[in-house]
Amino acid sequence: MSTHKAGSAYHNNLVGPVMRAGDLAMAVIEAARIDNPGKQVTVDDKRAYIRIHTEQEMILREETIAEELGRPFHINDLEVDLSSFAGQIESQPGAVRFYFQKTV
Amino acid sequence: MALLNRMDWYNLARTTNWTPAYVTEDELFPPELSGGFGLPATAWEGYDEPYKQTYPEYVKVQREKDAGAYSVKAALERSQIFENADPGWKSVMKAHYGAIARGEYAAASAEARMMRFSKAPGMRNMATLGCMDEIRHGQIQLFFPHEHVSKDRQMDWAYKAYDTNEWAMIAARHFFDDIMMTRDAISVSIMLTFSFETGFTNMQFLGLAADAAEAGDHTFANLISSIQTDESRHAQIGGPALKVLIENGLKDEAQKRVDIAVWTAWKLFSVLTGPIMDYYTPLEHRKQSFKEFMEEWIVAQFERALTDLGLDLPWYWDKFIADLNDTHHGMHMGVYYWRPTVWWNPAAGVTPEERNWLEQKYPGWNDTWGKCWDVIIDNVVDGNMALTFPETLPMVCNMCQLPIIGTPGNGWNVQDYPLEYNGRLYHFGSDVDRWVFQQDPARYAGHLNVVDRFLAGMIQPMDLSGALQYMNIAPGECGDDAHNYAWAETYRAMRELKLAS
Ligand SMILES: [Fe+2]
Ligand SMILES: [Fe+2]
Numbered sequence: 001m002s003t004h005k006a007g008s009a010y011h012n013n014l015v016g017p018v019m020r021a022g023d024l025a026m027a028v029i030e031a032a033r034i035d036n037p038g039k040q041v042t043v044d045d046k047r048a049y050i051r052i053h054t055e056q057e058m059i060l061r062e063e064t065i066a067e068e069l070g071r072p073f074h075i076n077d078l079e080v081d082l083s084s085f086a087g088q089i090e091s092q093p094g095a096v097r098f099y100f101q102k103t104v
Numbered sequence: 105m106a107l108l109n110r111m112d113w114y115n116l117a118r119t120t121n122w123t124p125a126y127v128t129e130d131e132l133f134p135p136e137l138s139g140g141f142g143l144p145a146t147a148w149e150g151y152d153e154p155y156k157q158t159y160p161e162y163v164k165v166q167r168e169k170d171a172g173a174y175s176v177k178a179a180l181e182r183s184q185i186f187e188n189a190d191p192g193w194k195s196v197m198k199a200h201y202g203a204i205a206r207g208e209y210a211a212a213s214a215e216a217r218m219m220r221f222s223k224a225p226g227m228r229n230m231a232t233l234g235c236m237d238e239i240r241h242g243q244i245q246l247f248f249p250h251e252h253v254s255k256d257r258q259m260d261w262a263y264k265a266y267d268t269n270e271w272a273m274i275a276a277r278h279f280f281d282d283i284m285m286t287r288d289a290i291s292v293s294i295m296l297t298f299s300f301e302t303g304f305t306n307m308q309f310l311g312l313a314a315d316a317a318e319a320g321d322h323t324f325a326n327l328i329s330s331i332q333t334d335e336s337r338h339a340q341i342g343g344p345a346l347k348v349l350i351e352n353g354l355k356d357e358a359q360k361r362v363d364i365a366v367w368t369a370w371k372l373f374s375v376l377t378g379p380i381m382d383y384y385t386p387l388e389h390r391k392q393s394f395k396e397f398m399e400e401w402i403v404a405q406f407e408r409a410l411t412d413l414g415l416d417l418p419w420y421w422d423k424f425i426a427d428l429n430d431t432h433h434g435m436h437m438g439v440y441y442w443r444p445t446v447w448w449n450p451a452a453g454v455t456p457e458e459r460n461w462l463e464q465k466y467p468g469w470n471d472t473w474g475k476c477w478d479v480i481i482d483n484v485v486d487g488n489m490a491l492t493f494p495e496t497l498p499m500v501c502n503m504c505q506l507p508i509i510g511t512p513g514n515g516w517n518v519q520d521y522p523l524e525y526n527g528r529l530y531h532f533g534s535d536v537d538r539w540v541f542q543q544d545p546a547r548y549a550g551h552l553n554v555v556d557r558f559l560a561g562m563i564q565p566m567d568l569s570g571a572l573q574y575m576n577i578a579p580g581e582c583g584d585d586a587h588n589y590a591w592a593e594t595y596r597a598m599r600e601l602k603l604a605s
Contacts (some may be wrong), residue, residue, distance in 0.1 A: 007425035009404040010411065018310065018336075020329045046391060048313035048325045076110075076161045080168050083332040084306050086405050088412060089340065091156035093111045100412050 014042070015087030015098040016053040017060070017078070024081045025050050027068035028060060034068075035059045049083055057099040058087075110158055117158075120225045121145050137221040139288025141354055144223075151224035151348055155340040162233050166240070169330050176326045177248060185321055186252050191586040192384040192451035193319050198258050199384075199448045200312065200328075201249045202265035203272065203376050207280050209242030210266075214284035214292050218341065222289040224348070227341055234297070234338030241331050248327055257580045261447035268576035271445060271554045272375065275505035278551065279372045283365050290345050291361055298342025299365035303406035304373050305335050311397035315381065318389040343413060350414050362410065363418040364543060367536050370402075370424065371431075371504035378432020379439055382462070383453030384586065393465040395428045420536045427534075429466055433473045434509030440480075441494050443583040444568065445575060451586035454481065455594055468515065475513035484592040485599060500553040502530040503537035525549055 016032065019025035032041045032052050036059060044051040066073035075094055090097040124132045129145060140148070157165075186194065215238055218231035249262040265273050283295040309332040316325035349358040381394040392400070403425075407417060418424065440450045454462075454477045462469040483491040499508040499520060508531060510518030521532040525545050532538040541548050557563055563574040572582065 007403070007422065009399050010407040010417075012404055012408060014404075018306075020326075020333070046314045048317040048329055049310050074161075076157060077165060077168075079157065079165050079333055079337060080172075081333065082336055083310055083329050084336045084405075086408070088343070088409065089154050091154065093109055100408075102412055104408075104411070 011104050013056045013100055013103055014053040015056065015100055016041075016051070016058045016085065017082055017098065018084035018086070019050050019052060020081040020083050021045075021047065021050055022081055023069065024065075024078070025052070027065050027073075028052055028078075030068045031060050031064040032058060035061050035064050051086070053086060056103060057097065059095055059097050061095045063094070110156070110161075114156060114158065118225045118229050119149075120228070121149055121223070133221060133223050135288070137217065137288055138223055139221075139290035139292075140223055141290060141349060141352070141357060143348070143352055143354075147352060148223035148227075148348060149225065150351075151226045151344045153226040153230050153340065153344055155230075155337050157230075157233060157337060159233075162236075166236075166334075169333060170240070170244075173244065173327050173330045177323050180323050181251070185323065186255070189319070189321065190386045191449060192386055192453070193321065193389075194256070195384045195448040195451060195586050196312070196315075196380045197249065197321075197324060198256075198261060199376060199380055199446075200308070201245055201259070201262035202447055203276050204308070205242060205245035205249075205262050206266035207276065208238050208245060210280060211284060211296065212236075212238035212242065214238075214287075214296055215338070218289040218292055220289075222293070224345065227289070227293060227345065230338060230341050234334075234341060237334035237338055240334065244327065244331070248323070257578075258447050258449070258583075261581070264576070265447060269554070269557075270447065270575040270577065271442075271500075271505070272439075274554055275372060275375070278505045279368050282368065282547075290349075293342040293345040294349075294358060294361045295365035296342075297339050298346060299362050300369050301335050301339035302342070302409065303366065303402050304369045305332065305339070306405070307397050307401040308373065308377055309335065311381065311392070311401065312377070314391040315385045315389055318391050319386065320389075343409075346413050346415065355414070359415055360543060362415060363420070364540050366418055367420065367424070367540060368504060370427075371501075371506060371533075371537070374427075374431040375435040375439065375506050379436035379450065379453075382432065382465075383436050383458075384451040387455075387458050387461060390461075394432055395465065398428050420539075423534070423536065429468075430472075430511050430515075431509065433466070433469070434511070435506065437473065437476060438498065438507040438509065440585075441492075442498070443585065444493070445571065445577065446583040447577065447581055449583050449586040452477075452480075452591055455591050456598075472511050472513040472515040481592065481595050484589055485596050497555050497558060499531055500555045501533035501537050502551070502553055502556075503532055503540050503548065505553050506533065508533040 017028060019028055029043055029052055032054065036054055039054040042053045062073055062075040075096055078096060085098055087098040087100050090099065133140060212235050215231045215235035219228050219235055222228050222231065246263055249259050252259040283300060284292055287295060309328040313325040313329040346358050349355065378394045381397065411417065439446055440452060443450050459470060459474060480492055500506065501508050508520060521535050521538045523530045523532065523538050523541065526549060530541065532541065552560065558566065564570050
């Protein structure tokens, strides 16, 4: 990787969770697709963690994740496997939103 | 019984500022502890934490996290992962636990300062949870290595390291004392939670988890990635504080703190994380290079978030990016050279296959760092072991407390950055380290680095035995080559082949 490319890697608008591997991560991938229609969901699996990203904004809703998990789920339980995330975060009633204010 | 939705009561529950009637605001929130930046408490009431968690939710979620981490440990306890691990990987664990565990415990006190003294009620809430997080991180990272203490004395440094004057620990303490133990609540939120935790802890706790999973050490991978789920929440304490400062025309103060913390964190992690990712972790288990992890976590994720909040890239950005190719290679060589003075056994990591990997990840490695390793390898093959250890003292930076290094061989750029202050001559490893000192000289001026202490006669006798004693390194704890130089056999065979032909 050239130095030039390294220095400009912040030129991206990818937001979304970095999940520990497991069934919750799998449910979040599906929920990201359902809750963000028309957006491309990129999944980068690093084995210990999985980056689940979209451009600029991503919403995850607790009922969608519960449906994908097949069991009751509260949005604040996301934290059990939410190791990190890209973008800013906003806690909403029954949902979480990742976003960037600016577009680069 | 129907429970209210969290959002219906959250705002009311955190409205905990009041107008003091019996004391002044400065007595309730002493500026040196609160860091009000001249702003009244009302200005800080606009602070809105973006990642909201309540105490009952916290208890439930943390219980689930701990159940997961401890059950994985229990399930794998008899699998002999530690016993069968590559010696290089054991060194990764030793370096990590020693440099991190007790620092986590100390971080609980930094969180407690925000919990008590911040004028922002939302920050006090989040820091209450953050404080308990850090107690968890201290305890769990002492408990997990403890089962190995009876098998390997160096594992005892998980507990012991912070109580010693071992040189890398002086550097670690200098950094953590600066950004979290001796700063006001708002500065802690910016320097510790925002600058350090949203950036560098990701690289250490998730980058390293990726390597651990590849190495089959699922206990460690699971532990440190679980810790990071706490970090990702309480690391958000700093963001809204930055927004308050920027809105009130204090962007320069905020930017300065970020720039100081990012640089000094970078230096510490160049010696801690760089060598373990690019040299100690067995080649087949390296998920990415250190530089690639830095690009992923620090450049693409952290710096992007920083600019989104309205700050600028640090003024030294170009130098930082260039140094991603170099600094940790020098730190690795220094640690290897001075290996009796660390509590782990450094892996050389320079077999022909590993050198190919290094050359591929860092083009030019063979023409620079490789040239020094050629000499060390020749000495090992010739059995001139004394020549593989240092005879002189290194130059140590008066800011990062680490050796002053530059690129050797064809990339030669070694330079001292001196500064005279109040009649004392200080040495720095870069103009950025010197700049950090100049931001608040009185804060740093009294500190003696390990070589200053040696030259002042504080380390007696003035030889390696005196140094080891000063650093609390007991017999059986001294570092040596992780693989007992077995890797040099390849080079010996190559030389014999060459002689025979
Ligand atoms: Fe922590
Ligand atoms: Fe933390």
